[in-house]
Amino acid sequence: MNPLTQFKKISILPLLIALALVALAGPVAQANEVTNWNQIATNTLVAFPGPAGGAPTALQVNMGMTQGAVYDAINAIEPRHRPYLLAMRFNLHASKEAAAATAAYSVLSNIVSTVPATIPFPNKTTLLQSLSTAYMASLAAIPDSPSKTGGIAAGNAAADAMIAARQGDGRFGPSPWVPNYAPGHWQPLRNPDGSPILDPTPWVANVRPFLIQSSSQFRTDGPNSLTSDAYAEDFNEVKALGSVNSTVRTPEQTHIAIFWQGAPPPLAWNGVARNLVDQYAVDIGDSALLFAMLNLSAADAAINCWNDKYYWDFWRPWTAIHRANEDGNPDTDPDPSWTALLTAPYPEHPSGHLSGDSAHLEVLHMFFGTDNIRFGVISSRFPGETRYFDQFSDALKEIIDARIWAGLHFRTADVQAKILGRKVVHYMEKHYFQPLQ
Numbered sequence: 484m485n486p487l488t489q490f491k492k493i494s495i496l497p498l499l500i501a502l503a504l505v506a507l508a509g510p511v512a513q514a515n516e517v518t519n520w521n522q523i524a525t526n527t528l529v530a531f532p533g534p535a536g537g538a539p540t541a542l543q544v545n546m547g548m549t550q551g552a553v554y555d556a557i558n559a560i561e562p563r564h565r566p567y568l569l570a571m572r573f574n575l576h577a578s579k580e581a582a583a584a585t586a587a588y589s590v591l592s593n594i595v596s597t598v599p600a601t602i603p604f605p606n607k608t609t610l611l612q613s614l615s616t617a618y619m620a621s622l623a624a625i626p627d628s629p630s631k632t633g634g635i636a637a638g639n640a641a642a643d644a645m646i647a648a649r650q651g652d653g654r655f656g657p658s659p660w661v662p663n664y665a666p667g668h669w670q671p672l673r674n675p676d677g678s679p680i681l682d683p684t685p686w687v688a689n690v691r692p693f694l695i696q697s698s699s700q701f702r703t704d705g706p707n708s709l710t711s712d713a714y715a716e717d718f719n720e721v722k723a724l725g726s727v728n729s730t731v732r733t734p735e736q737t738h739i740a741i742f743w744q745g746a747p748p749p750l751a752w753n754g755v756a757r758n759l760v761d762q763y764a765v766d767i768g769d770s771a772l773l774f775a776m777l778n779l780s781a782a783d784a785a786i787n788c789w790n791d792k793y794y795w796d797f798w799r800p801w802t803a804i805h806r807a808n809e810d811g812n813p814d815t816d817p818d819p820s821w822t823a824l825l826t827a828p829y830p831e832h833p834s835g836h837l838s839g840d841s842a843h844l845e846v847l848h849m850f851f852g853t854d855n856i857r858f859g860v861i862s863s864r865f866p867g868e869t870r871y872f873d874q875f876s877d878a879l880k881e882i883i884d885a886r887i888w889a890g891l892h893f894r895t896a897d898v899q900a901k902i903l904g905r906k907v908v909h910y911m912e913k914h915y916f917q918p919l920q
Contacts, residue, residue, distance in 0.1 A: 515580065515583070515760075515766075515767040515770060516579070516580040516581075516583040516584050516621060516767065517553060517557070517583050517760075517767055517770040517771050517774060518757045518760055518761060518770060519584075519621070520549075520553065520583055520584055520587035520588070520617075520621075521550065521553075521587075521753055521756075521757055521774055522753075522757060523587065523591075523614070523617050524545075524546060524549045524550075524587060524591055525542075525546070525749065525750055525753050525754070527591055527595070527610055527613070527614060528542045528545050528546065528591075528594070528749075529542060529750060530606060530610060531595075531598075531604070531610075532602070532603060532604060532605075532606075533683035533684070534602050534603070534683040534684065535598045535602050535603075535604045536594070536598065536654075536684065537683075538682075538683045538684045539747035539748065539749060539750075539785075539835070539839070540684060540687045540785040540786075540788075540789055540835055540839075541654075541683075541684040541687055542747075542749050542750075543748065543749040543778065543781050543782050543785045543839060544654070544687060544690055544782045544785065544786065545591075545594050546749050546753070546778040546781075546782065547693050547778045547779045547781070547782030547783075548590050548594065548645055548646075548649055549586075549587055549590045549591055549594075549778070550771075550774040550775045550777070550778040550779065551567045551568070551645055551693065551775050551778070551779050552586040552587070552589070552590045552638075552641045552642045552644070552645040553582075553583050553586045553587050553641070553771050553774065553775070554567055554641075554771040554772055554774070554775035555567050555568055555569035555586070555641035555644060555645070556569070556579075556582035556583060556585065556586035556634075556637045556638045556640070556641035556642075556771075557579045557582055557583055557637075557767060557768055557771040558768070558771065558772075559571055559572055559573050559582070559637050559640065559641065560573045560574070560575060560577045560579055560582055560633075560634070560637055561575060561579070561768055562919055563768055563769075563772070563918060563919060564772060564916045564917060564918050564919060565915065565916060565917050565919065567775060567779070567915065567916075568641075568644040568645060568648055569640055569641045569644045571637075571640055573633055573634075573636065573637040573640075574629075574630075574633045576629075576630050576633070577630055577633030577634045577636070577637055578625055578628075578630045578631045578633065578634030578635075579634060579767050579768070580621070580624075580625055580634065580767070581621075581622065581625050581630075581631050581633075581634025581635050581637075581638060582634040582635070582637040582638040582641070583638065583767065583771065584618060584621035584622065584638065585618075585634065585635045585637075585638025585639055585642065586637075586638040586639075586641045586642045586645075587638075588614055588615075588617070588618040588621075588638075588642075589638065589639060589642030589643075589646075590642045590645055590646065591614055592611060592614055592615075593642070593646050595607060595610050595611055595614070596611065598655075599655050602655070622635075649691075652690055652691040653686060653689045653690040653691055654686060654690055655686055656686040656689055656690075657686065658681075658682070658685040658686065659685060659686075659688050659689060659790075659793040660681075660682070660685055660793055660796070660830075661796075663796060666709060666798075666806060666809040666810050666811075667706075667709050667797060667798055667810070668796050668797070668798055669796050669797060669798050669799065669802070669829070669830035669831065670798060670802045671828060672801070672826055672828070680826075680828045681828055681829075682828050682829040683828070685789070685793065685829065687785060687786055687789040688786070688789040688790045688792065688793045689790065690786050692782075692783045692786050692787070693779045693782055693783055694779055694780065694783050694907070694910065694911050694914070694915055695783050695787065695907060695910055698786045698787055698789075698790040699787065699790045699791070699794065700787060700910075701787050701903050701906045701907060701910075702791060702794070703791050703795075703832070703833050703899040703900070703902070703903055704899060705795050705797075705832065705899075706795055706797045706831075706832045706893070706895060706896070707893075707895055709810040709811055709812055710810070710811045710812050711812075712814070713895070714810075714812060714815075714893075715812050715814035715815050717893035717894050717895055718800070718803060718804070718807070718812075718814075718815045718893065719814070719815070720887060720893075720894060721800045721887050721890060721892070721893055721894075722800065722804050722818070722821065724736070724887055724888050724890075725800055725823055725824055725887055725888060725889060725890025725891070726821055726822060726823065726824065726890060727822045727823065727824045727890070728822075729824070732824075732888050736884075736885075736888045737824065737888065738865075739870075739881065739884075739885050739888065740824055740825065740885045740886075740888040740889040741824075741825070741862075741864050741865075741889075742862045742864055742865055742868070742870060742885070743836065743862070743881075743882055743885040743886070743889075744825055744862075744864060744889060745862035745863040745864030745865065746860055746861065746862040746863070746864075747836070747839070748781060748836060748839030748840050748842075748843055749778070749781065749839065750863075751840075751843075751860050751861075751862075752777065752781070752839075752840070752843035752844070752847070753774070753777065753778070754860070754861065755847070755858050755859075755860060756773060756774065756777055756843075756847065758858070759847070759851070759856070759858065760773065763851075772916065773846070773850050775916070776846045776850065776908075776911065776916060777842075777843055777846045777847070779911065779915075780842045780843075780845075780846055780904075780907050780908045780911045781839050781842040781843050781846075781904075783842075783907045783911075784838040784839055784841065784842040784903060784904045784907045784908075785835065785838065785839055787838070787903060787907065788833055788834075788835050788838035788839075788900060788903060789829075789835070791832065791833055791903070792829055792830040792831075792832065792833070792835070793830060795830065795832045795833075796830050797830055797831045797832040797896075798830075798831060799823070799826070799827070799830075799831045799891070800823060800831070800890055800891070800892070800893065801821065801822070801823045801826065801890070803815075804817065804818050804821040805817060805818070805819050805821065822890075823889065823890025823891065824888070824889050824890045825889040825890060825891055826890075826891070827891055831891075831892060831893065831896055832893070832895070832896040832899070833896045833897075833899045833900035833903060834886055834891075834892050834896045834897045834899075834900035835900070836882060836886060836900075837879075837882060837883060837886065837896075837897045837900035837901050837904070838900040838901075838903050838904045839904065840878070840879055840882050840901075840904065841879060841900065841901040841902075841903070841904025841905055841908075842904035842905070842907055842908050843904075844875040844876070844878065844879055845904060845905050845908040845909075846908055847875055848875050848876075849908070849912065854874045854875050854876050855873065855874055856873075856874070856875065857871065857872070857873050858871070858872060858875075859871045859872075860872070860878065879901065882897075883897040883898065883901065
């Protein structure tokens with residue numbers, strides 16, 4: 484049974500079609516403790532130093548842990564779907580608000596506390612104090628009662644289950660990258676002192692997934708052969724459009740490329756989802772389900788994508804264009820002065836941004852039962868600006884182009900990443916969160 488068919492019965496769908504209300508990605512009045520703690524989670528995790536887990540893919544893994552536990556805590560009180568991990572059941576009158584806050588707080592505190600001591604984390608104590616303050620505020624808003632006590636117990640049980648399940652999952656493991664200087668292989672850019680600029684969290688490639696069976700389950704088809712016509716087409720597209728001083732890329736395209744660099748998937752789409760939940764009054768149980776599906780599937784998309792990146796070890800356009808005389812393709816010409824508009828410190832194929840965007844947007848489409856929802860996205864690169872879209876698919880199309888305009892990706896890497904994200908979501912749909920009869 485399709486676990487999302489029940490959402491076609493939710494009363495928000497006529498509102499989606501009739502009202503086309505706008506959802507912004509910025510701060511709004513929180514609909515419930517699920518959205519409240521989702522925002523606390525993203526604010527906390529993005530404040531991590533990159534190597535401690537602040538890089539977008541590691542952040543997404545940590546969001547999966549957090550939202551999976553919140554879902555289990557609430558679902559244990561009012562079971563609507565199969566649990567993710569927690570099979571225990573709690574009194575139906577237990578406080579779902581206390582359960583959500585406790586599960587999120589406990590998992591987040593564990594994530595902060597267990598970053599290895601060898602990794603610099605100067606704001607660790609501050610983040611733990613902020614989490615404690617937020618948790619005390621959440622509990623203070625709930626009257627003392629057996630309901631509150633029961634909710635706290637459910638939250639602790641869900642958090643304990645998640646923390647136990649993620650022991651030894653590969654976080655902070657060794658880097659899988661092996662330098663290879665042959666044509667087609669990724670080469671890091673260099674700092675002024677000559678040291679390589681490397682991925683802060685390469686271990687994501689070997690983290691145990693949450694939903695899929697292995698970190699390489701949905702291996703992409705891979706980059707085009709260097710000597711192929713398809714490679715030459717991708718090469719010449721990004722060469723023309725992606726350079727820092729491109730005369731072909733328009734000012735608007737430049738702006739869009741930079742905008743999406745400041746809107747990494749876990750921040751952009753959790754923000755959009757919070758506002759949709761608030762706008763359409765999605766209840767606390769269905770909110771918990773939505774955020775669990777979003778973040779668990781996107782975490783696995785990130786893991787599978789990162790495994791692919793280090794498997795294919797494909798060069799970025801910057802290196803490819805500098806060394807085009809080595810690729811054996813008569814239709815690619817080198818330009819040793821070419822510089823990308825933006826850069827990234829890990830292999831090119833497939834696109835990490837697109838794999839996450841695709842997973843998040845596929846879940847939003849499936850949950851709300853339509854592609855036709857007006858929403859807005861914000862970016863850290865342009866505070867105060869919101870980009871609006873009328874369809875989830877419109878945003879995905881724009882991001883594919885944006886990563887080429889940025890000089891970061893060949894089109895093939897974006898398209899295959901989009902497919903990867905969707906495959907993870909469809910696997911989740913088939914194997915997890917089935918509604919209870």
